[in-house]
Amino acid sequence: MRTLVYVEHDNAIINSATLNTLTAAQQLGLEIEVLVAGVGCAAVAEAARVLPGVAKVLVADHPCYAHHLAENVAALIVSLSADYANIVASASTTGKNVLPRVAALLDTQAISDVIAVLSADTFKRPVYAGNAIATVRSLDKRKILTIRATAFDAVASTGGEASVSKIETVHEADISTFVTESLAVLDRPELTTARVVVSGGRGLQKQENFALLEKLADKLGAALGASRAAVDAGFVPNDMQVGQTGKIVAPDLYIAVGISGAIQHLAGMKDSKVIVAINKDEEAPIMQIADYALVADLFDAVPELELKL
Amino acid sequence: MKALVAVKRVIDFNVKVRVKADQSDVDLTNVKMAMNPFCEIAVEEAVRLKEKQVVHEIVVVTIGPKAAQEQLRTALALGADRAIHIETDEPVQPLGLAKLLQGVVNVEKPELVLMGKQSIDGDNNQTGQMLSALTGYAQGTFASDLVFEDGVLNVTREIDGGLQTLALRLPAVVTTDLRLNEPRFVSLPNIMKAKKKTIEVQSPDDYGVDIRPRFEVLKVEAPAARPAGVRVATVDELLDKLKNEAKVI
Numbered sequence: 001m002r003t004l005v006y007v008e009h010d011n012a013i014i015n016s017a018t019l020n021t022l023t024a025a026q027q028l029g030l031e032i033e034v035l036v037a038g039v040g041c042a043a044v045a046e047a048a049r050v051l052p053g054v055a056k057v058l059v060a061d062h063p064c065y066a067h068h069l070a071e072n073v074a075a076l077i078v079s080l081s082a083d084y085a086n087i088v089a090s091a092s093t094t095g096k097n098v099l100p101r102v103a104a105l106l107d108t109q110a111i112s113d114v115i116a117v118l119s120a121d122t123f124k125r126p127v128y129a130g131n132a133i134a135t136v137r138s139l140d141k142r143k144i145l146t147i148r149a150t151a152f153d154a155v156a157s158t159g160g161e162a163s164v165s166k167i168e169t170v171h172e173a174d175i176s177t178f179v180t181e182s183l184a185v186l187d188r189p190e191l192t193t194a195r196v197v198v199s200g201g202r203g204l205q206k207q208e209n210f211a212l213l214e215k216l217a218d219k220l221g222a223a224l225g226a227s228r229a230a231v232d233a234g235f236v237p238n239d240m241q242v243g244q245t246g247k248i249v250a251p252d253l254y255i256a257v258g259i260s261g262a263i264q265h266l267a268g269m270k271d272s273k274v275i276v277a278i279n280k281d282e283e284a285p286i287m288q289i290a291d292y293a294l295v296a297d298l299f300d301a302v303p304e305l306e307l308k309l
Numbered sequence: 310m311k312a313l314v315a316v317k318r319v320i321d322f323n324v325k326v327r328v329k330a331d332q333s334d335v336d337l338t339n340v341k342m343a344m345n346p347f348c349e350i351a352v353e354e355a356v357r358l359k360e361k362q363v364v365h366e367i368v369v370v371t372i373g374p375k376a377a378q379e380q381l382r383t384a385l386a387l388g389a390d391r392a393i394h395i396e397t398d399e400p401v402q403p404l405g406l407a408k409l410l411q412g413v414v415n416v417e418k419p420e421l422v423l424m425g426k427q428s429i430d431g432d433n434n435q436t437g438q439m440l441s442a443l444t445g446y447a448q449g450t451f452a453s454d455l456v457f458e459d460g461v462l463n464v465t466r467e468i469d470g471g472l473q474t475l476a477l478r479l480p481a482v483v484t485t486d487l488r489l490n491e492p493r494f495v496s497l498p499n500i501m502k503a504k505k506k507t508i509e510v511q512s513p514d515d516y517g518v519d520i521r522p523r524f525e526v527l528k529v530e531a532p533a534a535r536p537a538g539v540r541v542a543t544v545d546e547l548l549d550k551l552k553n554e555a556k557v558i
Contacts (some may be wrong), residue, residue, distance in 0.1 A: 069475070071441075093468040094468070096438075096450070097448075098451050102442075104404060115430065122527065131325075134528070136523045175477065176478070179474040179475060180473070182472050182473075195558075238467055239467075240469075245486070252557050292539060293538055294542075305548070308544060308545070309558070
């Protein structure tokens, strides 16, 4: 028996979370095969072929897989499932959309958001917005797991030599169709993989003031994030939200500016290596968990910091 | 159309969660409980669709202990027409929940199932997807906008990189994300009116579904605490610490 890892991609490049997911998959101990489903995704298949530790790449190239529609991709994975003791994907919005379906169709209870693999059937995962960590043992024959990428190192992007096998059967449910997508255009690092993240909260007061953080982020080569309060207030789009229901980040340096630090926000960033908080309110929860807390007016401190970097 | 809304009783989102000393679970004794916030959004959306006359009947369902009827009463006060309580004191995992809900769907035949994308206790984010798979209903997860047109539901989804819109052929299961709507508060007259609405009590056995757990919880522990940090007085001191102590810039 082997482990199947679902490769996340945009038909051109592999999403880096898949590299972290592969590390978790390796800890399950079985030979790893990966599935690339998409359209015109030959470049992705080639990149997957040289990932370390991958024995085989299965490629399903068809328009119905273009946008990873849950109904189609889940049916495809189920059709391949007989050979696999483990089916694994990253705990992204794609992985979470698809794998529970696969699990239900295979009468298996999936395990979400795995942060540690203790053995082939025992895992750690956060519950209650990360305020508790549960150790769970799966009683199912087959393990179906989504992996929290920030909890595992990434494998290298080259070094492997896998075989490639095409899958010709098409699983098109035809009950949902892709209409449109509006993806943020990034001129700075992606939030979940950036080494440095600068995040703003309600303390920024208005949308225009995020320009201050942009300058700071540019100086640091950092990604920009935000608290739910800043997103709800319309300062920034939802894909910048860091927190339990937004992005989970764990950069080397996280700078929280004008963020009070609600439990839900802390759940999304408290695994950062170094946390800096800049806030007027020294009693704000974020100040209690920060490694370096600066009590200051952000409108003075942020420009000064940017200038002196 | 008929809408089925699934709701869950969970710890109130404002309550600080504590782990039991024996690490068997989190401590829920005498803790304030409430409707899961994502479920509230699902109820609100159903009520708004009824106000727009897209939906003509709202059936709300919960699976849980007797006390979960409080959350059904809340949903009824918000505007649901009737309620189903599948009563069990056992914790039910997502696959079991999805199978029970499949049983309800088979009886009620709703064109739309609305539910939260996850509950804030288990944080599994699975039940809606599983229900969609088991029923063959189209799947629209993490919804931030719904538009109905001629038997087709355009659902805008919050995905990692931004937003994605899918067209779903009804019937469909939709799971709600935070920005779909802002739930209203329950008014006192509606609470009184809701007392007259019916809650039908059933048991998991009525559906012939095996809800035994498929994973064991071996241990629940508090996350590793971060060591206490320091206050820095100036931007210069902060920069010095980041360069020379933390060595991150």
